[in-house]
Amino acid sequence: MATSTQRNSDQAAATEAHGSPKPCPNCHETRSRAIYSVDSIPAHSVLLMPTQDAATKYPRGDMRLSFCEACGFLANSAFDVTLNEYSPDYEETQHFSARFNRFADELVADLVERFGMRNKRVLEIGCGKAEFLRRLCEAGDNFGIGVDPSIRPERFSAEARSKMQFVSELYSEEHSDLKADVILCRHTLEHIQPTREFLDVVRRSIGDRRDVQVCFELPDVRIVLEETRFWDVYYEHCSYFSAGSLARLFREASFDVVDLWRAYDDQYLLLVAEPTERPTQAALPIEDDLAEMSALASAFETHSQKQIAHWRDTIGTFHREGRKPVLWGAGSKCVAFLTTAGLEHEVEVVVDINPYKAGKFLPATGHPVISPEQLKGYEPGVVVVMNSIYLDEVQKQLDQLGIDAEVVGT
Ligand SMILES: [Zn+2]
Structure with missing residues (x-):
């Protein structure tokens, strides 16, 4: 088995200081600072390998986690998208856990009851094995369109498949003809680096419609920094959001953030937004976290090597x-x-x-x-x-x- 080597964050900061800082993929400002660095980590971590030999030879990349002082976003500035390989062998589903299923069922009920996601066309970008989409279609009598290269339609019954349509591709501008009343995107944005460009694609696909709901779910980096959870920082996740940086991204891309909350023992962020004509202003108390995030980024920089x-x-x-x-x-x-x-x-x-x-x-x-x-x-x-x-x-x-x-x- 091979090992990776760690460099301390002082070295990382020095390297960053000699190169020209990259613009933040979330807000395009150049006010990022390096806080954490790990060399030679696997490019994927839930793509399971058929043999030990194939596993140890799996492509690797470097992690250079940087914090943007302008928007509070964290990104791997060494991320190389060409190392990505999303296929049906990508085994991400958590739906074999009773605890996870309870969370998924509660969220489905919340979306149907509180946000009225009933009798709608629901497009899920990055639907994985589409287990959540199937539940949302059943609970709200919705029709689902799942877009994901790792989809496995054969895992569903014929009845479930009659309520869903699958596109086995990575979502892009080419899919903007897939019109929907609800756009769902769960645990996908953190795998995308040009987050602003991606959200612009989503916003353009909606066009002039105002009656579209957008729901995103992703890990909250706040608890990762707060508890120095270095195992939550890995190559597949090239983008790390807090409530504030997520809301700022949506507002800049012409959405109004209707609700934004934490779930799953504060590990996840959930956001419901609606399209607007122009950028919107912060309105929810949870969005006001820039100073707190800057302090937490410094704390992670200080404590990570000790925790490892x-x-x-x-x-x-x-x-x-x-x-x-x-x-x-x-x-x-x-x-x-x-x-x-x-x-x-x-x-x-x-x-x-x-x-x-x-x-x-x-x-x-x-x-x-x-x-x-x-x-x-x-x-x-x-x-x-x-x-x-x-x-x-x-x-x-x-x-x-x-x-x-x-x-x-x-
Ligand atoms: Zn930024």
Whole structure:
């Protein structure tokens, strides 16, 4: 297994100082400062590999996280879009978790009841496996149009497919003829770097209509910075938003932000907006976060290397004590955790409840992914849960399997 090397942020800042600063992809100002840097991390982290050899040879890129003082946006200034590879092998779905499904059902009910998304044409940009779109179509008697290269229509029943249409491509200006009453975009904007250009494409597709609702959901970077969650900073996510930077982007692109709130233990941001003729002014208290975000970016810069060292030592100690630590959740957080902390043999396997992941290998590190049932024979002493929101769910599953291990949250 290969490792990545970390450079401290002083070096990153020095490098940035010698080059000319890039304009912010969100607001086009050149007032960004480097706060965090990791070399040679896998370009994708949820694209699972069929063999260990293919996994360790997976393309890599660098992370140079910079904070824009003008709009509060964070971006990987070293991001190279040509390393992207979104295909049906991209296994991002979280819908095998009861906890996640409860959240999805509550959000669907909210969108149908509170925002009246009923009997509408719903276009979802970056719909993934379209599981959420299917739920929204069923609950609100909507018709769904899902656009995503990783779509797998064969996973749906004929009845579900009768309420949906799929376009197996990356969304672009060419899809502006796909007219809809609701434009949904969940966990996609953070994978796009020219965020302003992308939102302009969405706005142009709406044209003169005013009765269109736009709903975006994405990770909130605030908690990532606040709790120094370095495992939430990885190559696939080239763009990082707070409530304020997200609202500023929408307002500049001629939308009114109708509502903006946090969900999923403050991990996600949800925004509902409507098109306007011209840019709009900030109106919600949650948008006023620029000074707070600047302070949090500095705190992350100060604490990140200490946090990385803490986890490297903790997992290393578990391993040396013969406690066979395993990570639970073979997603992006897990790949970032292992590659950033430089962990290899200290962890032998990672576990995931998504049956499509078992038998595959993590990109870059080559760790094999096993199912919870397979974990029984492995007899781990410690299970590190990559997202603490699943702690109860994981403990329950371990109890059912009769696995007596210490459960640790990140
Ligand atoms: Zn900016």
